Amino acid sequence: MKRLSLLLCGLACLGAQPVLADNGRLIATGGASSLEGPAGGGITPWAVLTGYGEQNEWSATAFATTVNLPDYRLDVAGVAASYDNRVEVSFARQRFDLGSLVSKLSLPEDHLGQDILGLKVRLFGDVIYDRLPQVSLGLEYKHQTNFEIPQLVGAKRDQDVEGYLAASRLFMGAAFGYNLLVNGGVRYSRANELGLMGFGGDRRDTRSLLKEGSVAVLFNPRWAMGVEYRQKPDNLSFSGESDWADLFIGYFPNKHVSFVLAYAKLGEIATLDNQNGTYLSVQGSF
Numbered sequence: 001m002k003r004l005s006l007l008l009c010g011l012a013c014l015g016a017q018p019v020l021a022d023n024g025r026l027i028a029t030g031g032a033s034s035l036e037g038p039a040g041g042g043i044t045p046w047a048v049l050t051g052y053g054e055q056n057e058w059s060a061t062a063f064a065t066t067v068n069l070p071d072y073r074l075d076v077a078g079v080a081a082s083y084d085n086r087v088e089v090s091f092a093r094q095r096f097d098l099g100s101l102v103s104k105l106s107l108p109e110d111h112l113g114q115d116i117l118g119l120k121v122r123l124f125g126d127v128i129y130d131r132l133p134q135v136s137l138g139l140e141y142k143h144q145t146n147f148e149i150p151q152l153v154g155a156k157r158d159q160d161v162e163g164y165l166a167a168s169r170l171f172m173g174a175a176f177g178y179n180l181l182v183n184g185g186v187r188y189s190r191a192n193e194l195g196l197m198g199f200g201g202d203r204r205d206t207r208s209l210l211k212e213g214s215v216a217v218l219f220n221p222r223w224a225m226g227v228e229y230r231q232k233p234d235n236l237s238f239s240g241e242s243d244w245a246d247l248f249i250g251y252f253p254n255k256h257v258s259f260v261l262a263y264a265k266l267g268e269i270a271t272l273d274n275q276n277g278t279y280l281s282v283q284g285s286f
Contacts, residue, residue, distance in 0.1 A: 025052045025085075027221045028252045029127055029170065032260045033063035033283050035194065037078045037090035037118045038138060040166075041228045042262050042279055043244050044212045046183045047136040047168035048127055049082040049120065050090070051285050052255050058083050065281035067264060071272045073097040080118075090118040096196045101270055112196045113145040125167075127181075133169035140164075142195040153238035153270075155198025156205050162189035164212075179218040181226070186211055192235055193269060201235030208233045216250070224250040242267025246279060258283045 031039040031048045040046035042065075051059020060081040067074040078092030096112040118140045125132035140162050144150060147158040166185035174180040187210045190200045200206075210233065216226030230244040248262035262279035269275045 025054060026128065027052075027255055028218060028224060028250065028258075030059070030061075030255075030285065032250060032258055032281055033061060033065065033078065033080065035065060035067075035074075035076055035092070035094070036116050036140060036142075037080055037092035038120050038140075039080065039082075039088065039090075040183070041214045041216070041226070042246055042248055042260055042281060043230045043264070044183065044185065044214050044228050045120070045138060045164060045166055046214065047122070047125075047134040047166040047185075049085055049088040049122060049136070050080040051082055053082055054085050056084055059285065061283050061285045063281060063283040065279070067266075067277065067279045069264075069266065069269070069275040069277040071099045071101060072269060072275060073099065078116075086122050088118075088120040090116075090120070092116045092118070094194070094196060096193075098270075101272060108148055109146050111146065112149065114195050115143045115145060116195070117141045127168050128170050128172075133167045135165070135167045138164045138166065142191060142199070144195055144198050147198060150192065150196075150198030153197070154202035154236050155192055156200035158198055160190065160195065160199040162187060162191060162207070164188070170218075175217045181214070181216045181218065181224075183214040184211075185213065187231075190233060190235060192233070193241065197236065197270065201237070203237045204233070204235045216248075222252050224252070226250075239271045240268050242269070248279070256285055258285070 034040040038045040039050035050061045053059035065076040075095045080090035082088040094114045120138040125134045127134040144158040164187040168183040171180045190207045210231040212230040214228045218224045232241045246262040246264040251259045260281040264279045266275045
């Protein structure tokens with residue numbers, strides 16, 4: 001995390017220097033970095049690909065995210081790269097500190113961890129320039145790295161693959177003269193709390209078809225405000241799993257760095273309710 005923070009600070013200082021595809025896609029159309037690594041919002045991926053590369057161009061991003069909740073803390077760091085505005089690969093490492101739950105349940109570990117390797121392919125369309133929305137298909141391989149606790153509460157496996165389909169469209173001037181970005185998707189998954197609590201459970205061990213989506217208003221090329229929603233499965237009898245939502249503000253001062261601040265409403269996590277708090281993410285692009 002310290003090394004990645006230094007990298008992001010360095011990227012933020014490159015604002016006056018030319019970068020790959022600087023005159024290509026519109027600013028903010030590369031999105032931010034989602035919690036699992038792909039380009040998108042905070043809790044949901046979008047159909048857009050990371051960075052600003054167009055045909056025959058590479059783009060790359062690095063990001064760091066922290067989510068502070070009343071009883072927990074989630075830290076994520078990762079990188080992503082795209083080529084030809086067609087394919088994206090990403091990697092994210094998550095650390096979920098269990099906070100007060102450690103003493104309440106006498107847990108053997110004080111955190112959970114997960115590594116996520118992602119692949120996203122643009123199937124057809126374009127977020128702006130085509131009559132059809134941009135539609136992308138994504139796959140994520142997830143490996144939970146502290147499986148003792150999830151196994152104790154009923155999780156069936158420490159790794160799995162899930163898929164999602166996302167469609168994104170930017171409507172120019174559609175929100176009282178402001179640009180409006182709409183994203184919708186479905187996910188096929190059996191991950192408990194993104195996979196941090198393992199995969200499958202004693203209640204259900206099959207994948208579920210889950211809905212997710214985002215709406216954002218771009219007040220100008222550098223500021224955006226929106227909401228996100230993500231449906232979650234309910235595989236463990238140990239604890240209910242709430243659907244997630246957030247209200248976010250994104251700031252894109254240039255094509256090299258972006259910031260997202262959000263209020264995240266995450267509900268019940270591992271028996272503790274009202275886990276609602278702040279979300280902050282910083283992304284550097286080159």
